[in-house]
Amino acid sequence: MTPFSLKKKASRFFKKSITKILPLSRRKSLAVWADHRGWMPRRKVLPFMLLNDWADKDPDAFHRFLWSHHLAYARWYEECNEFGNENLRPTRKMLFDDLKACLIQNGVNPEKDVKSVFDVGCSSGFLLRYMETDVFPNATKLEGNDIDGPSILRGEAYLREHGSKIHLINADMSELQSIMNGSKYDVVFCAAVLVYLNETAASEVVLEMMNHCNKIVAIYSIAHPTVDNSKLEHSEIRSSDGVFYHNIDSMIEKAGGKVIYRRWEGSKTYADGQTIYFVFSKPAD
Ligand SMILES: C[S@@+](CC[C@H](N)C(=O)[O-])C[C@H]1O[C@@H](n2cnc3c(N)ncnc32)[C@H](O)[C@@H]1O
Structure with a gap:
């Protein structure tokens, strides 16, 4: 047996026994406690080891727990996504380039009309800041929500220091209706976020996005590697990390919107390790 397979076996044994010994509530507290201990080995993967049964049974709740407690990939995400145009990841740059082109094709000047x-x-x-400085310089109302409190706090400090107009709200996207509170926005944007919700919950968020939009809803989700997402009958789970492949095209149509641009590139990945599935739509008339 190689050291690698031994390690894998030990990890499987740990997962199985901890699940049997400790109830879920205790394991959740343990994951949070361990995360605050800088010296703890494998701090970033520990939540996956402690909560793997829950991740399988209820992926939505599991992802919500990790993001809202700033655990595991949430901590990594913050470290890898600094403010500044030079830090913009290639897929996000492509997303904004396509969005600007699509707006222009539809008679909207991104620099003036948004x-x-x-x-x-x-x-x-950090993406709102890029929109403020480089994509929609005429925008006077720039808002966003996120469930990850520490990221919001860090962002608010940076934005204050840089004289930004951006307003951040620490809230779950399932509360979008009350967060947006009857306001309509020229552009409603959502990148790499719906993947953490199941099909029903993601569809509800798409509906709220459509209901609160004047000009364009822009959604970026992960591409199914072999089937164009628009052909999926139902959302599927990616086994490596428990996130969802969605059919965003169909969610938009069910919400009464019209897809005006889409780009699906299957398994092709870019330098930031991400795939491409962009869907832009007009809201219902
Ligand atoms: C992969 S990051 C994407 C961040 C950014 N939109 C981008 O494109 O780089 C996913 C983000 O979704 C947020 N998120 C996950 N579940 C959420 C929920 N239920 N409500 C609000 N935000 C959520 C996370 O906190 C995280 O900031």
Whole structure:
């Protein structure tokens, strides 16, 4: 037996026994406690080891728990996504290039005509900041929400220091209706966020995005590697990390919107390890 397979076996044994010994509530507290201990080995993977049964049974709740407690990938995400144009990841740059081109094709000048933007799952607001400085310089209302409190706090400090107009809200996207509170935004944007919700919950968020949009809803989700997402009958789970492949095209149509641009590139990945599935739509008339 190689050291690698021994390690794998030990990890499987740990997962199985801890699940039997401790109830879920205790394991959740343990994951949070361990995360605050800088010296703890394998701090970032520990939540996956402690909570793997829950991740299988209820992926939505599991992801919500990790993001809202800033655990595991949430901590990594913050470290890897600094403010500043030079830090913009290639797939996000492509997303904004396509969005600008699509707006122009539809008679909207991104630099002049877009006055308001909402970013669902905005993290620290680093994409909103890029929109403020480089994409929609005429926008006076730039808002976003995120469930990850520490990222919002870090973002608010940065944005204050840089004289930004951006307003960040620490809230779950399932509360979008009350967060947006009857306001309509020219652009409603959501990148790499719906993947943490199951099909029903993601469809509800898409509906709220459509209901609160004037000009364009822009959604970026993960591409199914072999089937164009628009052909999926139902959302599927990616086994490596428990996130969802969705059919965003169909969610938009069910919400009464019209898809005006889409891009699906299957298993092709870019330098930031991400795949491409963009869907832009007009809201219902
Ligand atoms: C992969 S990051 C994407 C961040 C950014 N939109 C981007 O494109 O880089 C996912 C973000 O969604 C947020 N998120 C996950 N579940 C959420 C929920 N239920 N409500 C609000 N935000 C959520 C996370 O906190 C995180 O900031």
